[in-house]
Amino acid sequence: MSDVLAITDHRRGELRDVSYEIITAGRELADETGGDLHLAVISGTVDDFAEKLDREGVDAIHTVSDGEEFNHGVYTQATTQLYDELAPQYVLIPNSVNGLDYAPAVANGLDLPIVTDVVGVETDGETLTATREMYGGKVETTNDLEGPAVVTIRSAEWPQAEGTGDASIESFDADIDEDDLGSTVNGFEEVAGGDVDISEADVLVSVGRGIEEEDNIPIIEELADALDATVSSSRPIVDNGWLPKNRQVGQSGKVVTPDVYIAIGISGAVQHVAGMKGSDTIVAINTDPNAPIMDIADYAIHDDLFDVVPALTEEFQ
Ligand SMILES: Cc1cc2nc3c(=O)[nH]c(=O)nc-3n(C[C@H](O)[C@H](O)[C@H](O)COP(=O)(O)OP(=O)(O)OC[C@H]3O[C@@H](n4cnc5c(N)ncnc54)[C@H](O)[C@@H]3O)c2cc1C
Numbered sequence: 001m002s003d004v005l006a007i008t009d010h011r012r013g014e015l016r017d018v019s020y021e022i023i024t025a026g027r028e029l030a031d032e033t034g035g036d037l038h039l040a041v042i043s044g045t046v047d048d049f050a051e052k053l054d055r056e057g058v059d060a061i062h063t064v065s066d067g068e069e070f071n072h073g074v075y076t077q078a079t080t081q082l083y084d085e086l087a088p089q090y091v092l093i094p095n096s097v098n099g100l101d102y103a104p105a106v107a108n109g110l111d112l113p114i115v116t117d118v119v120g121v122e123t124d125g126e127t128l129t130a131t132r133e134m135y136g137g138k139v140e141t142t143n144d145l146e147g148p149a150v151v152t153i154r155s156a157e158w159p160q161a162e163g164t165g166d167a168s169i170e171s172f173d174a175d176i177d178e179d180d181l182g183s184t185v186n187g188f189e190e191v192a193g194g195d196v197d198i199s200e201a202d203v204l205v206s207v208g209r210g211i212e213e214e215d216n217i218p219i220i221e222e223l224a225d226a227l228d229a230t231v232s233s234s235r236p237i238v239d240n241g242w243l244p245k246n247r248q249v250g251q252s253g254k255v256v257t258p259d260v261y262i263a264i265g266i267s268g269a270v271q272h273v274a275g276m277k278g279s280d281t282i283v284a285i286n287t288d289p290n291a292p293i294m295d296i297a298d299y300a301i302h303d304d305l306f307d308v309v310p311a312l313t314e315e316f317q
Helices: 017-033 046-053 072-086 097-110 214-227 235-239 270-276 292-296 305-316
Strands: 002-007 034-042 060-064 090-094 114-124 127-134 139-146 149-153 168-171 203-207 230-233 260-264 281-286 299-302
Touching: 002 017, 002 072, 017 034, 017 046, 017 090, 017 114, 017 149, 034 046, 034 072, 046 060, 046 168, 060 072, 072 090, 072 097, 090 097, 097 114, 097 149, 114 139, 127 149, 203 214, 214 230, 214 305, 230 235, 270 292, 281 292, 281 305
Parallel strands: 002 034, 002 090, 034 060, 060 168, 090 149, 114 149, 203 230, 203 260, 260 281, 281 299
Antiparallel strands: 114 127, 127 139
16 A cells, blocks of 8 residues: 655646646556555645645645745755655656756655656556657657656646545645755746736637738737637747747647637647647637648638638627
């Protein structure tokens, strides 16, 4: 019987979706090992977060009240001390910007193996088989690890845990060595255009190279306005400087899971699909019926975007 410890993620006072997904992944693992699922909430409004995270499948929630925003040193020290206290078999950490910042330090400090960006987990006795994707999702690899390990899980691969739980919520008194923190968080400054987080949007209107030139982008923005949606894009649009980097969906952009994803003039390259395949409903508008995006679309409009998009805007207005 071995326990699982999963660390949650938050930013600017909001829990990230991956915090609810890591519960599902953690429960899955704990069911296999026959142990308990322990969740940790580090920094921020921990009591409020713990209440929200008390969902079905969680056995215990440990809160570490230290600072507001993510700090590498605090997360590394608190996670390491929780590991020493709880002795779990596996430590799950989100494969997020924050998670990737401290997970290797935790693994290194505890002398544990680490496997990152994992999309599936299975155990057989002491062996953990972690699945990862390579070459933009074209191939999957399986990695066998013996004994305790640190695993970072990709967001939007597991469904979010639901229901109400009855986990014990306890404050964990981590002994944070201030001299060993290395950095201090003084504030939070968004980069230009950073007001929008496409990974949190319910409806995304996404534009690709089919738009031809920057001057045509407003027709996409008008459709987004009519739908009360957010504009995102494929990589060439960002590479051309037509939209800021924080709008890019895909392997080297953001992973998104909206209710509706409208792909306009986007071919559906594997690197793009890696970032949006978790969308509930996919609508594709493309002149090429054989474009790969058409294969994964729930609704495919095989037509010229310059005709379809203004017509849709008018209809929704
Ligand atoms: C390491 C690496 C990482 C990458 N990361 C990303 C990433 O994060 N995100 C990403 O998006 N890409 C990424 N790419 C690039 C990716 O391989 C593709 O080149 C890119 O996704 C293509 O963008 P697109 O679909 O907009 O353009 P294209 O592939 O050029 O597709 C344009 C589409 O528009 C259609 N079209 C043209 N005119 C019209 C019209 N008038 N009406 C309707 N449809 C029309 C065409 O039929 C075509 O299907 C990455 C590549 C590499 C090598």
